Amino acid sequence: MVKTESINGCFFWGMLLFVTTVFSQKKTIDVEIRDTVDRVVYRLVKNDSIVEARMYLDKLLEKGKDNPRIQASYYYNYGVIFLSSGRYNKSLNYFKKARRVSQNIPERPFELEIPSLMLRVYREAKQFDKVDSLYAINISKSLKEKNLNKFYNYNDLIISYMDRRDYKNVVLSSEKALKELDEFDFKNEDSIRMHIVDDIIRNEYKLHLAMGLIEEKKEYSYSYRLLNEVEKDSLLFVKRERDAYLKCIAHYKSRYFYEYSPNIDSVYYYQSLAYRYQKIFREKLKERASNADEFIYEILRQENDIAKLSIINKKNKELSTNFFYISFLISFLLALALLFSIYVYRSNKMKNDINEELKEKNKRLLALNEERSRFFSVINHELRTPIYTIKGLTEIIEQNEDATQRQNYIKKLRFFNNHLLGLVNNTLEYTKFHLGNVRLNKEGFSLKKMMVEITSSFSHQVAENNTELHLSIQKDMSSNVVGDRVKISQVLINLIFNAIKFTPDGNIWLSVRKVKENEESITVYFEVKDDGIGIAKEKLPRIFNGFNGTQHIDEYKGGSGLGLYIVKRIVEDLFQSSIEVSSEEGKGTSFGFEVVLEKCKKEKYYKESINYGALLSEHKILVVDDNKINLMITKKTIERSGAQCDIADNGEQAIQMVKDTTYDVVFMDIHMPGKDGLETTREIREFDKEVVIIALTAVDLENMDNKIKDSGMDDIVIKPFKKRDLFQKILAFSKERK
Known part of the structure; x- marks a missing residue:
């Protein structure tokens, strides 16, 4: 699960802008100063100018110590600053102080804002029991007053469900929020508030709905469409948090292409994109953390100074106390320097690790791209040859009136049609193995019938090549079995096709014999042997490597190299067996493998002839x-x-x-x-x-x-x-x- 803390910032700043806008609608002369303060602090914190915001508030308090409205604004905005810096206990304390001061002011400032921001604090601090209880209070009040604040409370609840990995409630709450947003009447709302809720918050709902559905492994297509819509509207998000959103979108898109619509190119692309956005976001986060640390240090220093003055007044030990606090301050600074050094070291190490990982992924992507290019180049050539032949034979048959010659051409046409079909099947099988989408299918069949059919299918090709194809079946073995007839046939057809190609004017032997047998199963050994040109010993280890194994093929008659790759994958990955090969240049080659098959309970699965x-x-x-x-x-x-x-x-x-x-x-x-x-x-x-x-x-x-x-x-x-x-x-x- 992607941590939701990394994408909450846009919601936080939208909520701050919203509450300041709400207040501006009720502006009076008495509260105009407070309105100005809130907006100035909002802009400073949003731009990471935390120290400037603190200085501004401190100067304001010096001029208005006796003004309760300024005090309330001071405490409220200090709570906002601590919340943006991740100091949740401090933030809560300041919000509670602001609420106490506000209760003595007639217009009760911050009555709407503080409960919403406290809900945000509880969520960030992972205090989910308090989130649930405060949410119920807030949403009840929002529904009663029919204001827009409920949509911020919805969003906090949804994100808390993400943190709790309660994806079912993420989906239900997001759908409910979107439905209510669609039904809400904005005609009495100003354009700024409508933009915040109907554009920014709506996209937050869509993103969390997409994330929840993918985590629940439901409605992948709808989730992918939502991710595209949010990505299209990404410019609506606050600039300082936009990279975190884009990183989340890229991460869940890579999961879509990995889990639902397998596409290894898209998986690698979106993973790399997510890493890139993560890197950018971390750099910005480090810069903001530096500003926040400076602010926190200044606050702590102020608190320590106050404590120091109190000790001096009470115990009259000015010199010793000063020495103690100076030593403490130096130690504190040294500790901060040490922590900062560790932080820089770890950040650099993390950056280097990510760079190395990206370099390795880039190498794999380049290799994959090169293999794909070779794949399309070879397949393009291999497909064009039989297609050209089929086209030419069709035209010859149309123009030829001799019945005998037409039948001969039709036989050739049927052969090249079967050859083209075999090539397409090999290409599809190659792609399936790369995606891991291949499995065995069981059916009853006759071994003898299958072997005879395979041999007969090559009658035209062996005649053209002046090659003899011999069939040998052990007489005392069971013929009726249950297994994947298609996959066994595919292996044997590829091996025979390969043997014919390299055995002109020679012999090929296809044989099957029993290895062992019991009441439930039979282990058989298939062998395809020829007396053709053979393969050099140094090239044998590479003949099963797909495109990397085509050197031997290309030197003689060309080919895609897919056949033997498919043979090895079917035998080893599906049948859990091994393919044996032996060869000697000038004398021929032999391929063999074992397969365990269930015995068929029926007396005879295929009749020799059926009307x-x-x-x-x-x-x-x-x-x-x-x-x-x-x-x-x-x-x-x-x-x-x-x-x-x-x-x-x-x-x-x-x-x-x-x-x-x-x-x-x-x-x-x-x-x-x-x-x-x-x-x-x-x-x-x-x-x-x-x-x-x-x-x-x-x-x-x-x-x-x-x-x-x-x-x-x-x-x-x-x-x-x-x-x-x-x-x-x-x-x-x-x-x-x-």
Whole structure:
């Protein structure tokens, strides 16, 4: 939590200006002097001229010792000076003296101001029980008299809740104060008081509301908008405290980008900005502390002089007493000098520590920026190649009338489309690992089926490369397992793709064997081996380092270097295993890793062939998507299975169609204009709890999984999807599945 003491100054000076303005509205000839005194002291203290303020008050008291109004003003303003210097007991004493003197004056000066400032003293001194009791008295009186003073009392209460880390009450009190401020009628108030309350105090409420919501981990987007509004109006704050406010805003913005909308660049940027404002504020605070120390010393010296004169008069020991006090004064000065030296030493040490920390953060930011630049440079090149090929093949297919050649080009087009999809998936996976947003998802699958599908997917590429891809599966091992099929496939596909690239006119072996097995689980070992060009021993330690591992790749055929980085992260971070690699130049390379998988209780998870047309012919399905092309593709895919398919291109239309027609399954896109998929699903669930709703979307599953489930959807299919996966989802939820 950010200490609220560092941002209370603007409220303090606004309150002083407010109370002096309130008094000026009731000015009479009798109290004109007091009004002038209050304003002069306010300006001097605000500008850190504390010693000048003390001298001004002392001279005033000499001329008006018998005037109770001047005495009351003297005590009141001394209380203000001690409050601004952090001497809360002294401040309370002077405020109480001012109140006692004021009670004997007909117009009762400071009757409004003193309770509000005493509330501030109790809050600053962390005497929260007194804050609560005095707040109740003050707010009751303010509500009865319908004056603006209640908004200052609200602010003190809110800040005290921040100090107590009672963030729930910070939020409730801030919202209540803002609501009452919006409803307050300012038509009978002067422009200065209206500016203080409606501009400065309003921004205080907004800032504390944003801080409280973020501490409560609620409504991050609304909090971020409030922080932006307060930052935009920062010039309204008192200049001497503005840096403290901006430091708070930067700190909570960095928390927004760390906790809610992960963006490491923004986190580092706002942390650095907060440190910079903190440094500026500390410099100003040190200067103000120096002025306050001089004032406190002068007060103490005056009090010691009075005590010294009293001792001389009573005991008639002038010489010995003078010697004693002179010695005490010298010792006091030496102690102050020592304390000041320690203060300067610690301040310099703190400044040096902060500078070193900022230098280190700057180095990391520069390294991150360099890596990001390399990332975009490499990905730009890697994406352009398959996109150019796909574009060219599309034009060739359009112009070619030979059916055999068109089929050959379509196969090439499908290969480059899969290659582009793999590159995009690797890029997204790389970003997720950097943000820590990757996890395993369990599902039942057949190891044998998965291995065969992976091998078949490379048939065109190995033929183009004149390479043989061999598959070996241990016969006596369990094939039906539960685990993350997608992540295992991603590792094997990246390894095979890497092997094909460096094994022209050669052989690649993909194998899986059992390491150990029990009733609940099986440990299997996957290996991808080739007889290609191999890797030099000195380069082996760097091949998994993302962009830093591309030297070996770039020398031969180019590439992004992301594939092996993703392989290592998945195997080590997610499967808690290790990737083994051995290689010899000119003879080939071998990659291997172990994975522990649960055994599947079902007899067989995938059937070798399923007649989906026969199983889905009785089904009625609705597809909701705002993209016309996606609607056409999904509708054609479902209709080829024999099912009846309706389409809707927006949420409102989908809701009405579900009301009018009984559907077995509804496939729902997430991001749509107007009502999105989540809102549409929630509205459907209000009148239909039975219909199966499956998210059909390209969103990042790691970030949206909980939101999708919470909306009432039954399952998720990620685009681009395989027909088999789509049909099996339909069968899994169908009441008529055989």
